[in-house]
Amino acid sequence: MDPEVLTKAPLFAELDEASAAALEQAMGSLRLTKGQILFREGETEDRLYVVVAGKIKLGRSGSAGRENLLAVLGPGQMFGELSVFDPGPRSSTATAVTAAEVRVLEHDELMAWLSDHPEVARSLLGQLAARLRRANDVVADLVFSDVPGRVAKQLLELARRFGDRKDDGVHVHHDLTQEELAQLVGASRETVNKALADFAARGWIRLEPRSVTLLDVERVERRAR
Ligand code: CMP
Numbered sequence: 001m002d003p004e005v006l007t008k009a010p011l012f013a014e015l016d017e018a019s020a021a022a023l024e025q026a027m028g029s030l031r032l033t034k035g036q037i038l039f040r041e042g043e044t045e046d047r048l049y050v051v052v053a054g055k056i057k058l059g060r061s062g063s064a065g066r067e068n069l070l071a072v073l074g075p076g077q078m079f080g081e082l083s084v085f086d087p088g089p090r091s092s093t094a095t096a097v098t099a100a101e102v103r104v105l106e107h108d109e110l111m112a113w114l115s116d117h118p119e120v121a122r123s124l125l126g127q128l129a130a131r132l133r134r135a136n137d138v139v140a141d142l143v144f145s146d147v148p149g150r151v152a153k154q155l156l157e158l159a160r161r162f163g164d165r166k167d168d169g170v171h172v173h174h175d176l177t178q179e180e181l182a183q184l185v186g187a188s189r190e191t192v193n194k195a196l197a198d199f200a201a202r203g204w205i206r207l208e209p210r211s212v213t214l215l216d217v218e219r220v221e222r223r224a225r
Contacts, residue, residue, distance in 0.1 A: 019117060024103075
């Protein structure tokens with residue numbers, strides 16, 4: 001793990017060095033193997049997690065065994081806050097997409113930090129607001145955008161989080177299977193694959209197993225609008 005990942009995480013952003021070290025001390029650590037489930041949708045458990053290495057997917061299951069991915073989180077991102085602030089069952093299942101490490105903060109510990117450090121509360125609210133904004137965008141896209149538009153948008157979102165700019169384009173090692181990519185877009189695997197193959201044929205992207213290179217970001221951006 002990059003030692004600075006945690007202190008750069010939004011939750012820690014406004015803390016001075018000593019407080020950040022104390023918060024880090026208060027957190028437990030969990031290592032997950034690829035495919036391991038951290039918690040399941042519907043379970044009652046109220047700890048807050050921050051990803052420090054690897055990727056975690058948050059998924060919901062619908063009728064007829066269909067799966068939908070709400071998000072794929074990488075280093076620095078938190079999850080599990082809904083059950084902390086709105087006590088109730090976990091709203092999604094958290095699964096390690098790759099080998100991963102997460103830091104854990106117990107409910108009571110978090111509450112004490114929020115009372116003593118309003119800056120942690122501010123950071124948390126900021127993240128919640130950003131998540132709601134994004135969730136609203138996703139709902140609007142489901143209503144207004146076609147599948148290729150949503151695929152383009154997801155590619156840009158993955159590039160923003162996991163992309164690595166190189167001479168030939170932005171390399172995005174997302175670690176997702178085609179099925180998972182389709183679940184993230186919220187469409188069938190066939191339709192999503194068709195859109196990806198079309199983008200590749202136009203020279204906008206290059207597909208590789210569990211990664212994609214954006215060769216023409218501008219065109220992908222235009223398709224996402
Ligand atoms: P909780 O319901 O405790 O457990 C599942 C977690 O998934 C939830 O808290 C949030 O942290 C996270 N989550 C739920 N919905 C979204 C979303 N739309 N985008 C990103 N993360 C989410």
